Amino acid sequence: MKIVVIGASGDVGRSVADELSRGGNHEIIRVGRTRGDRQVDITSDESVATLFEQIGQTDAIIVAAGNVILAPIDKMTASAFDKGLQDKLLGQVRVALVGQHYLNDGGSITLTSGIAVDDPIAQGAHAAASNAGIEGFVRAAACDLPRGIRINAVSPTVLTESMDRFGPFFPGYESVSAARVAMAYRRSVEGVHSGRVYRVGH
Template sequence: MKIVVIGAGGDIGRFVVEELTRDGRHNVIRVGRTKGDHQVDISSDGSVETLFKKIGRIDAIIVAAGNVILAPITEMTAASFHKGLQDKLLSQVRVALVGQHSLNDGGSITLTSGIAVDDPIAQGSNAATSNAGIEGFVRAAACDFSRGIRINAVSPTMLTESMDRFGPFFPGTESVAGTRVAMAYRRSVEGVQTGRVYRVGH
């Protein structure tokens, strides 16, 4: 399969690339904001459209990119909340909406949500809202896609490899290895299900 991984150099993306390239069965195209085989700004319609025009026909899209705003609700403004929604929720939706037209019949899209939607954390209202939006989009979009196109999401708990940065936000939470999270993306790409949210570690 020809697979595009957006966020290929990130905490999750790098493990996804390793998982999907280790047996030599897939042609994985690494995409990042500033690095990789191609670069893209997923907050920009034009940038995403240009990316898929360059790459051509593909079999799968994985998005493991997008940031949320972690801040106390008492300090959150509508503008800052909107920025978080734009960066994670709407950027991933944008990739799905634009990228669908480059998918071959039977292709797949895999987005990324996260544990904050099920297990809210302090300062995590924006993260929970973004993740819930992604999961809602996946479930509903799965009903509308044609040509056998599938869409799923992976919702990981905190990665063991990211504990130094995010551990304080998730006190008492058991982490999961990036290699285990990556297996859920393989399941989404190579499996047959659609409209699913694959939860890893929670």
């Protein structure tokens, strides 16, 4: 399969690309904001369209990119909230909406949500809203996608590799390795499900 991994320089995306590279059965195109085989800004319609025009037809699209805003609700503004939505939520939706037209029949899309939708954390209102939007989109889009195209999401808990940065937001949580999370993306790409949310570590 030809697989596009967006966010391939991050903790999750790098592990996903490495996992799917094993065995040599797939061609992996690593995409980042500033690094990788290709670059893309998922907050820009033009940038996403250009990416897929350059890549052409593909078999699977994975998005492990998009930032959330962690901030106290009494400090949050509507403009900041919207900026975050453009990245984490609408950025992933944008890739799905554009990318579907470049998928071969029976292709797949895999997006990324996170534990905050099920288990809210302090300063996590934006994360919860973004993740809930992604999961809702996946479930509904699965009902409409043509040509046997599938769509799923992976929802990991906090990563072991990210505990130095995000550990204070997840006191008492058991982390999971990025390598373990990557297996859920393989399940989405190589499996048969659609409209699923694969939860890892929660």
